[in-house]
Amino acid sequence: MHARSIHTTGSFHARHCRKITELAIRHVCEYIKRTMKKLLYAGIIVIAVIAVVAVGYRVYLGILAGDGQITREVQAERTFGNDTDTGDAADVDTNGNSDAVDEQEPAIGTIQYGVTSGESGDSRAQFLIREVIFGRENLVEGTTRQLDGSFLIDYDDHSVRVGQFEINVRDIRTRSLDVDMSQERWSDGERDVVIRAQILQSGRDEFEFSTFNPTGVSGVPESFEIGDTLNIVLTGDLTIRGVTSSVDFDMELVLESEDMISGTASTTVLWEDFNITIPYVGGNSDINSVDDSVELRLEFTAIQEERSGI
CATH class of the missing domain: 1.20.5 (Single alpha-helices involved in coiled-coils or other helix-helix interfaces)
Known part of the structure; x- marks a missing residue:
């Protein structure tokens, strides 16, 4: 129990x-x-x-x-305040008399050329900058065909003057290339938005345009003629996002004919010279690094607008 x-x-x-x-x-x-x-x-x-x-x-x-649409076409001022830095040689006749005009050479006079701009033109402005994204080095290229400028060339006195250049930076579109520029990797609309909103702030009307106002031309030879290529240095004031800094462009100017000239110009500047910073770099960002310097390029064709002195 x-x-x-x-x-x-x-x-x-x-x-x-x-x-x-x-x-x-x-x-x-x-x-x-x-x-x-x-x-x-x-x-x-x-x-x-x-x-x-x-x-x-x-x-x-x-x-x-903004939507990236431009408010107007580029319209650079047609003024020529810079002087050619060269000892302009006087014409010499066969008897050695200076300042005599060689009557065998037809006078061409002074010709004003204007850059052909817009989608139908052959001219463009570019920037090139290196970046490392996802651990791989790229070359970022930004391009716009909204470029205007002018030249005043005296073929008799052998002088070259350059007018203002104007660039619509709101129109810039970018793409990423291999560092040797052999292959395009991708076009980047998102980068374009960041450029217009934060980097160049070209979405704001007051920063839509950048200008280059030449103050001097050096390296012009004592004599030149149609068909020659001139390697000159163009000094002036470059304004980006309301900030101005003095720069030198190395320019190759091809005197193709009385009706047309063409050429290229390039310079390298620092972002900090224009109080510009690149966001989203380093830390946890996909963009590991961006160069401090950027190359600026101009490629242009200019046609005759006016002619005088003949």
């Missing part, structure tokens, strides 16, 4: 322990379920907030950048 009582009591305790254990497990599971549900809701809220912030920031950038 006593043994049976002990057995019954043991069974009761065992059943009671199982019930307590089951109840505890059930409570723990319910707690975990409630906690997971709360974490899930919290995660959804965090993701939603991040998405809203990201979308909102993109919308904000889009507002700053």
Whole structure:
């Protein structure tokens, strides 16, 4: 009888322990379920907030950048205040008399040339800068055909004057190239938005245009004629985003005919000279680094606009 009582009591305790254990497990599971549900809701809220912030920031950038449409075509001023830095040689006749005009050479006079701009023209302005993105080096090329400028060339007195250049930087479109420029990797509309919104801020009307106002021309030879190529240095004031800095362009000028000239010009500047910073570089960004300097290039064809002196 006593043994049976002990057995019954043991069974009761065992059943009671199982019930307590089951109840505890059930409570723990319910707690975990409630906690997971709360974490899930919290995660959804965090993701939603991040998405809203990201979308909102993109919308904000889009507002700053605008649609990239230009307000007008480029229209550089046709003024020529710079002087040719050369000892202009006087014409010499066969008898050695200086300042005598060789009557055998037909006078060409002075010709004003204007750069052909827009999509139908052969002229363009570019920037080239190196960056490392995802650990791979790229060359970023930005291009616009909205470039205008002018030249005043005196073929008799052998002088070259250069007028203002104007560039619509809002029209710049970029692409990424291999560093040897052999292959295009991708065009980047998102980078274009950042350029218009933050880097050049060309989405703002007051920063839509950049100008280069020449102050001097050096390296012009003492004599030249149609068909020659002149390698000259063009000094002047470059204005980007409202900040002006003096730069020297190395220019190759081809005197193709009385009706047309062509050429290229290039210089290298530092971003900091124009108070420009590049965002989203380093740290957790996909862009590991960007060069401090940028190469600026002009490629142009200019046709005769006016002629005088004949």
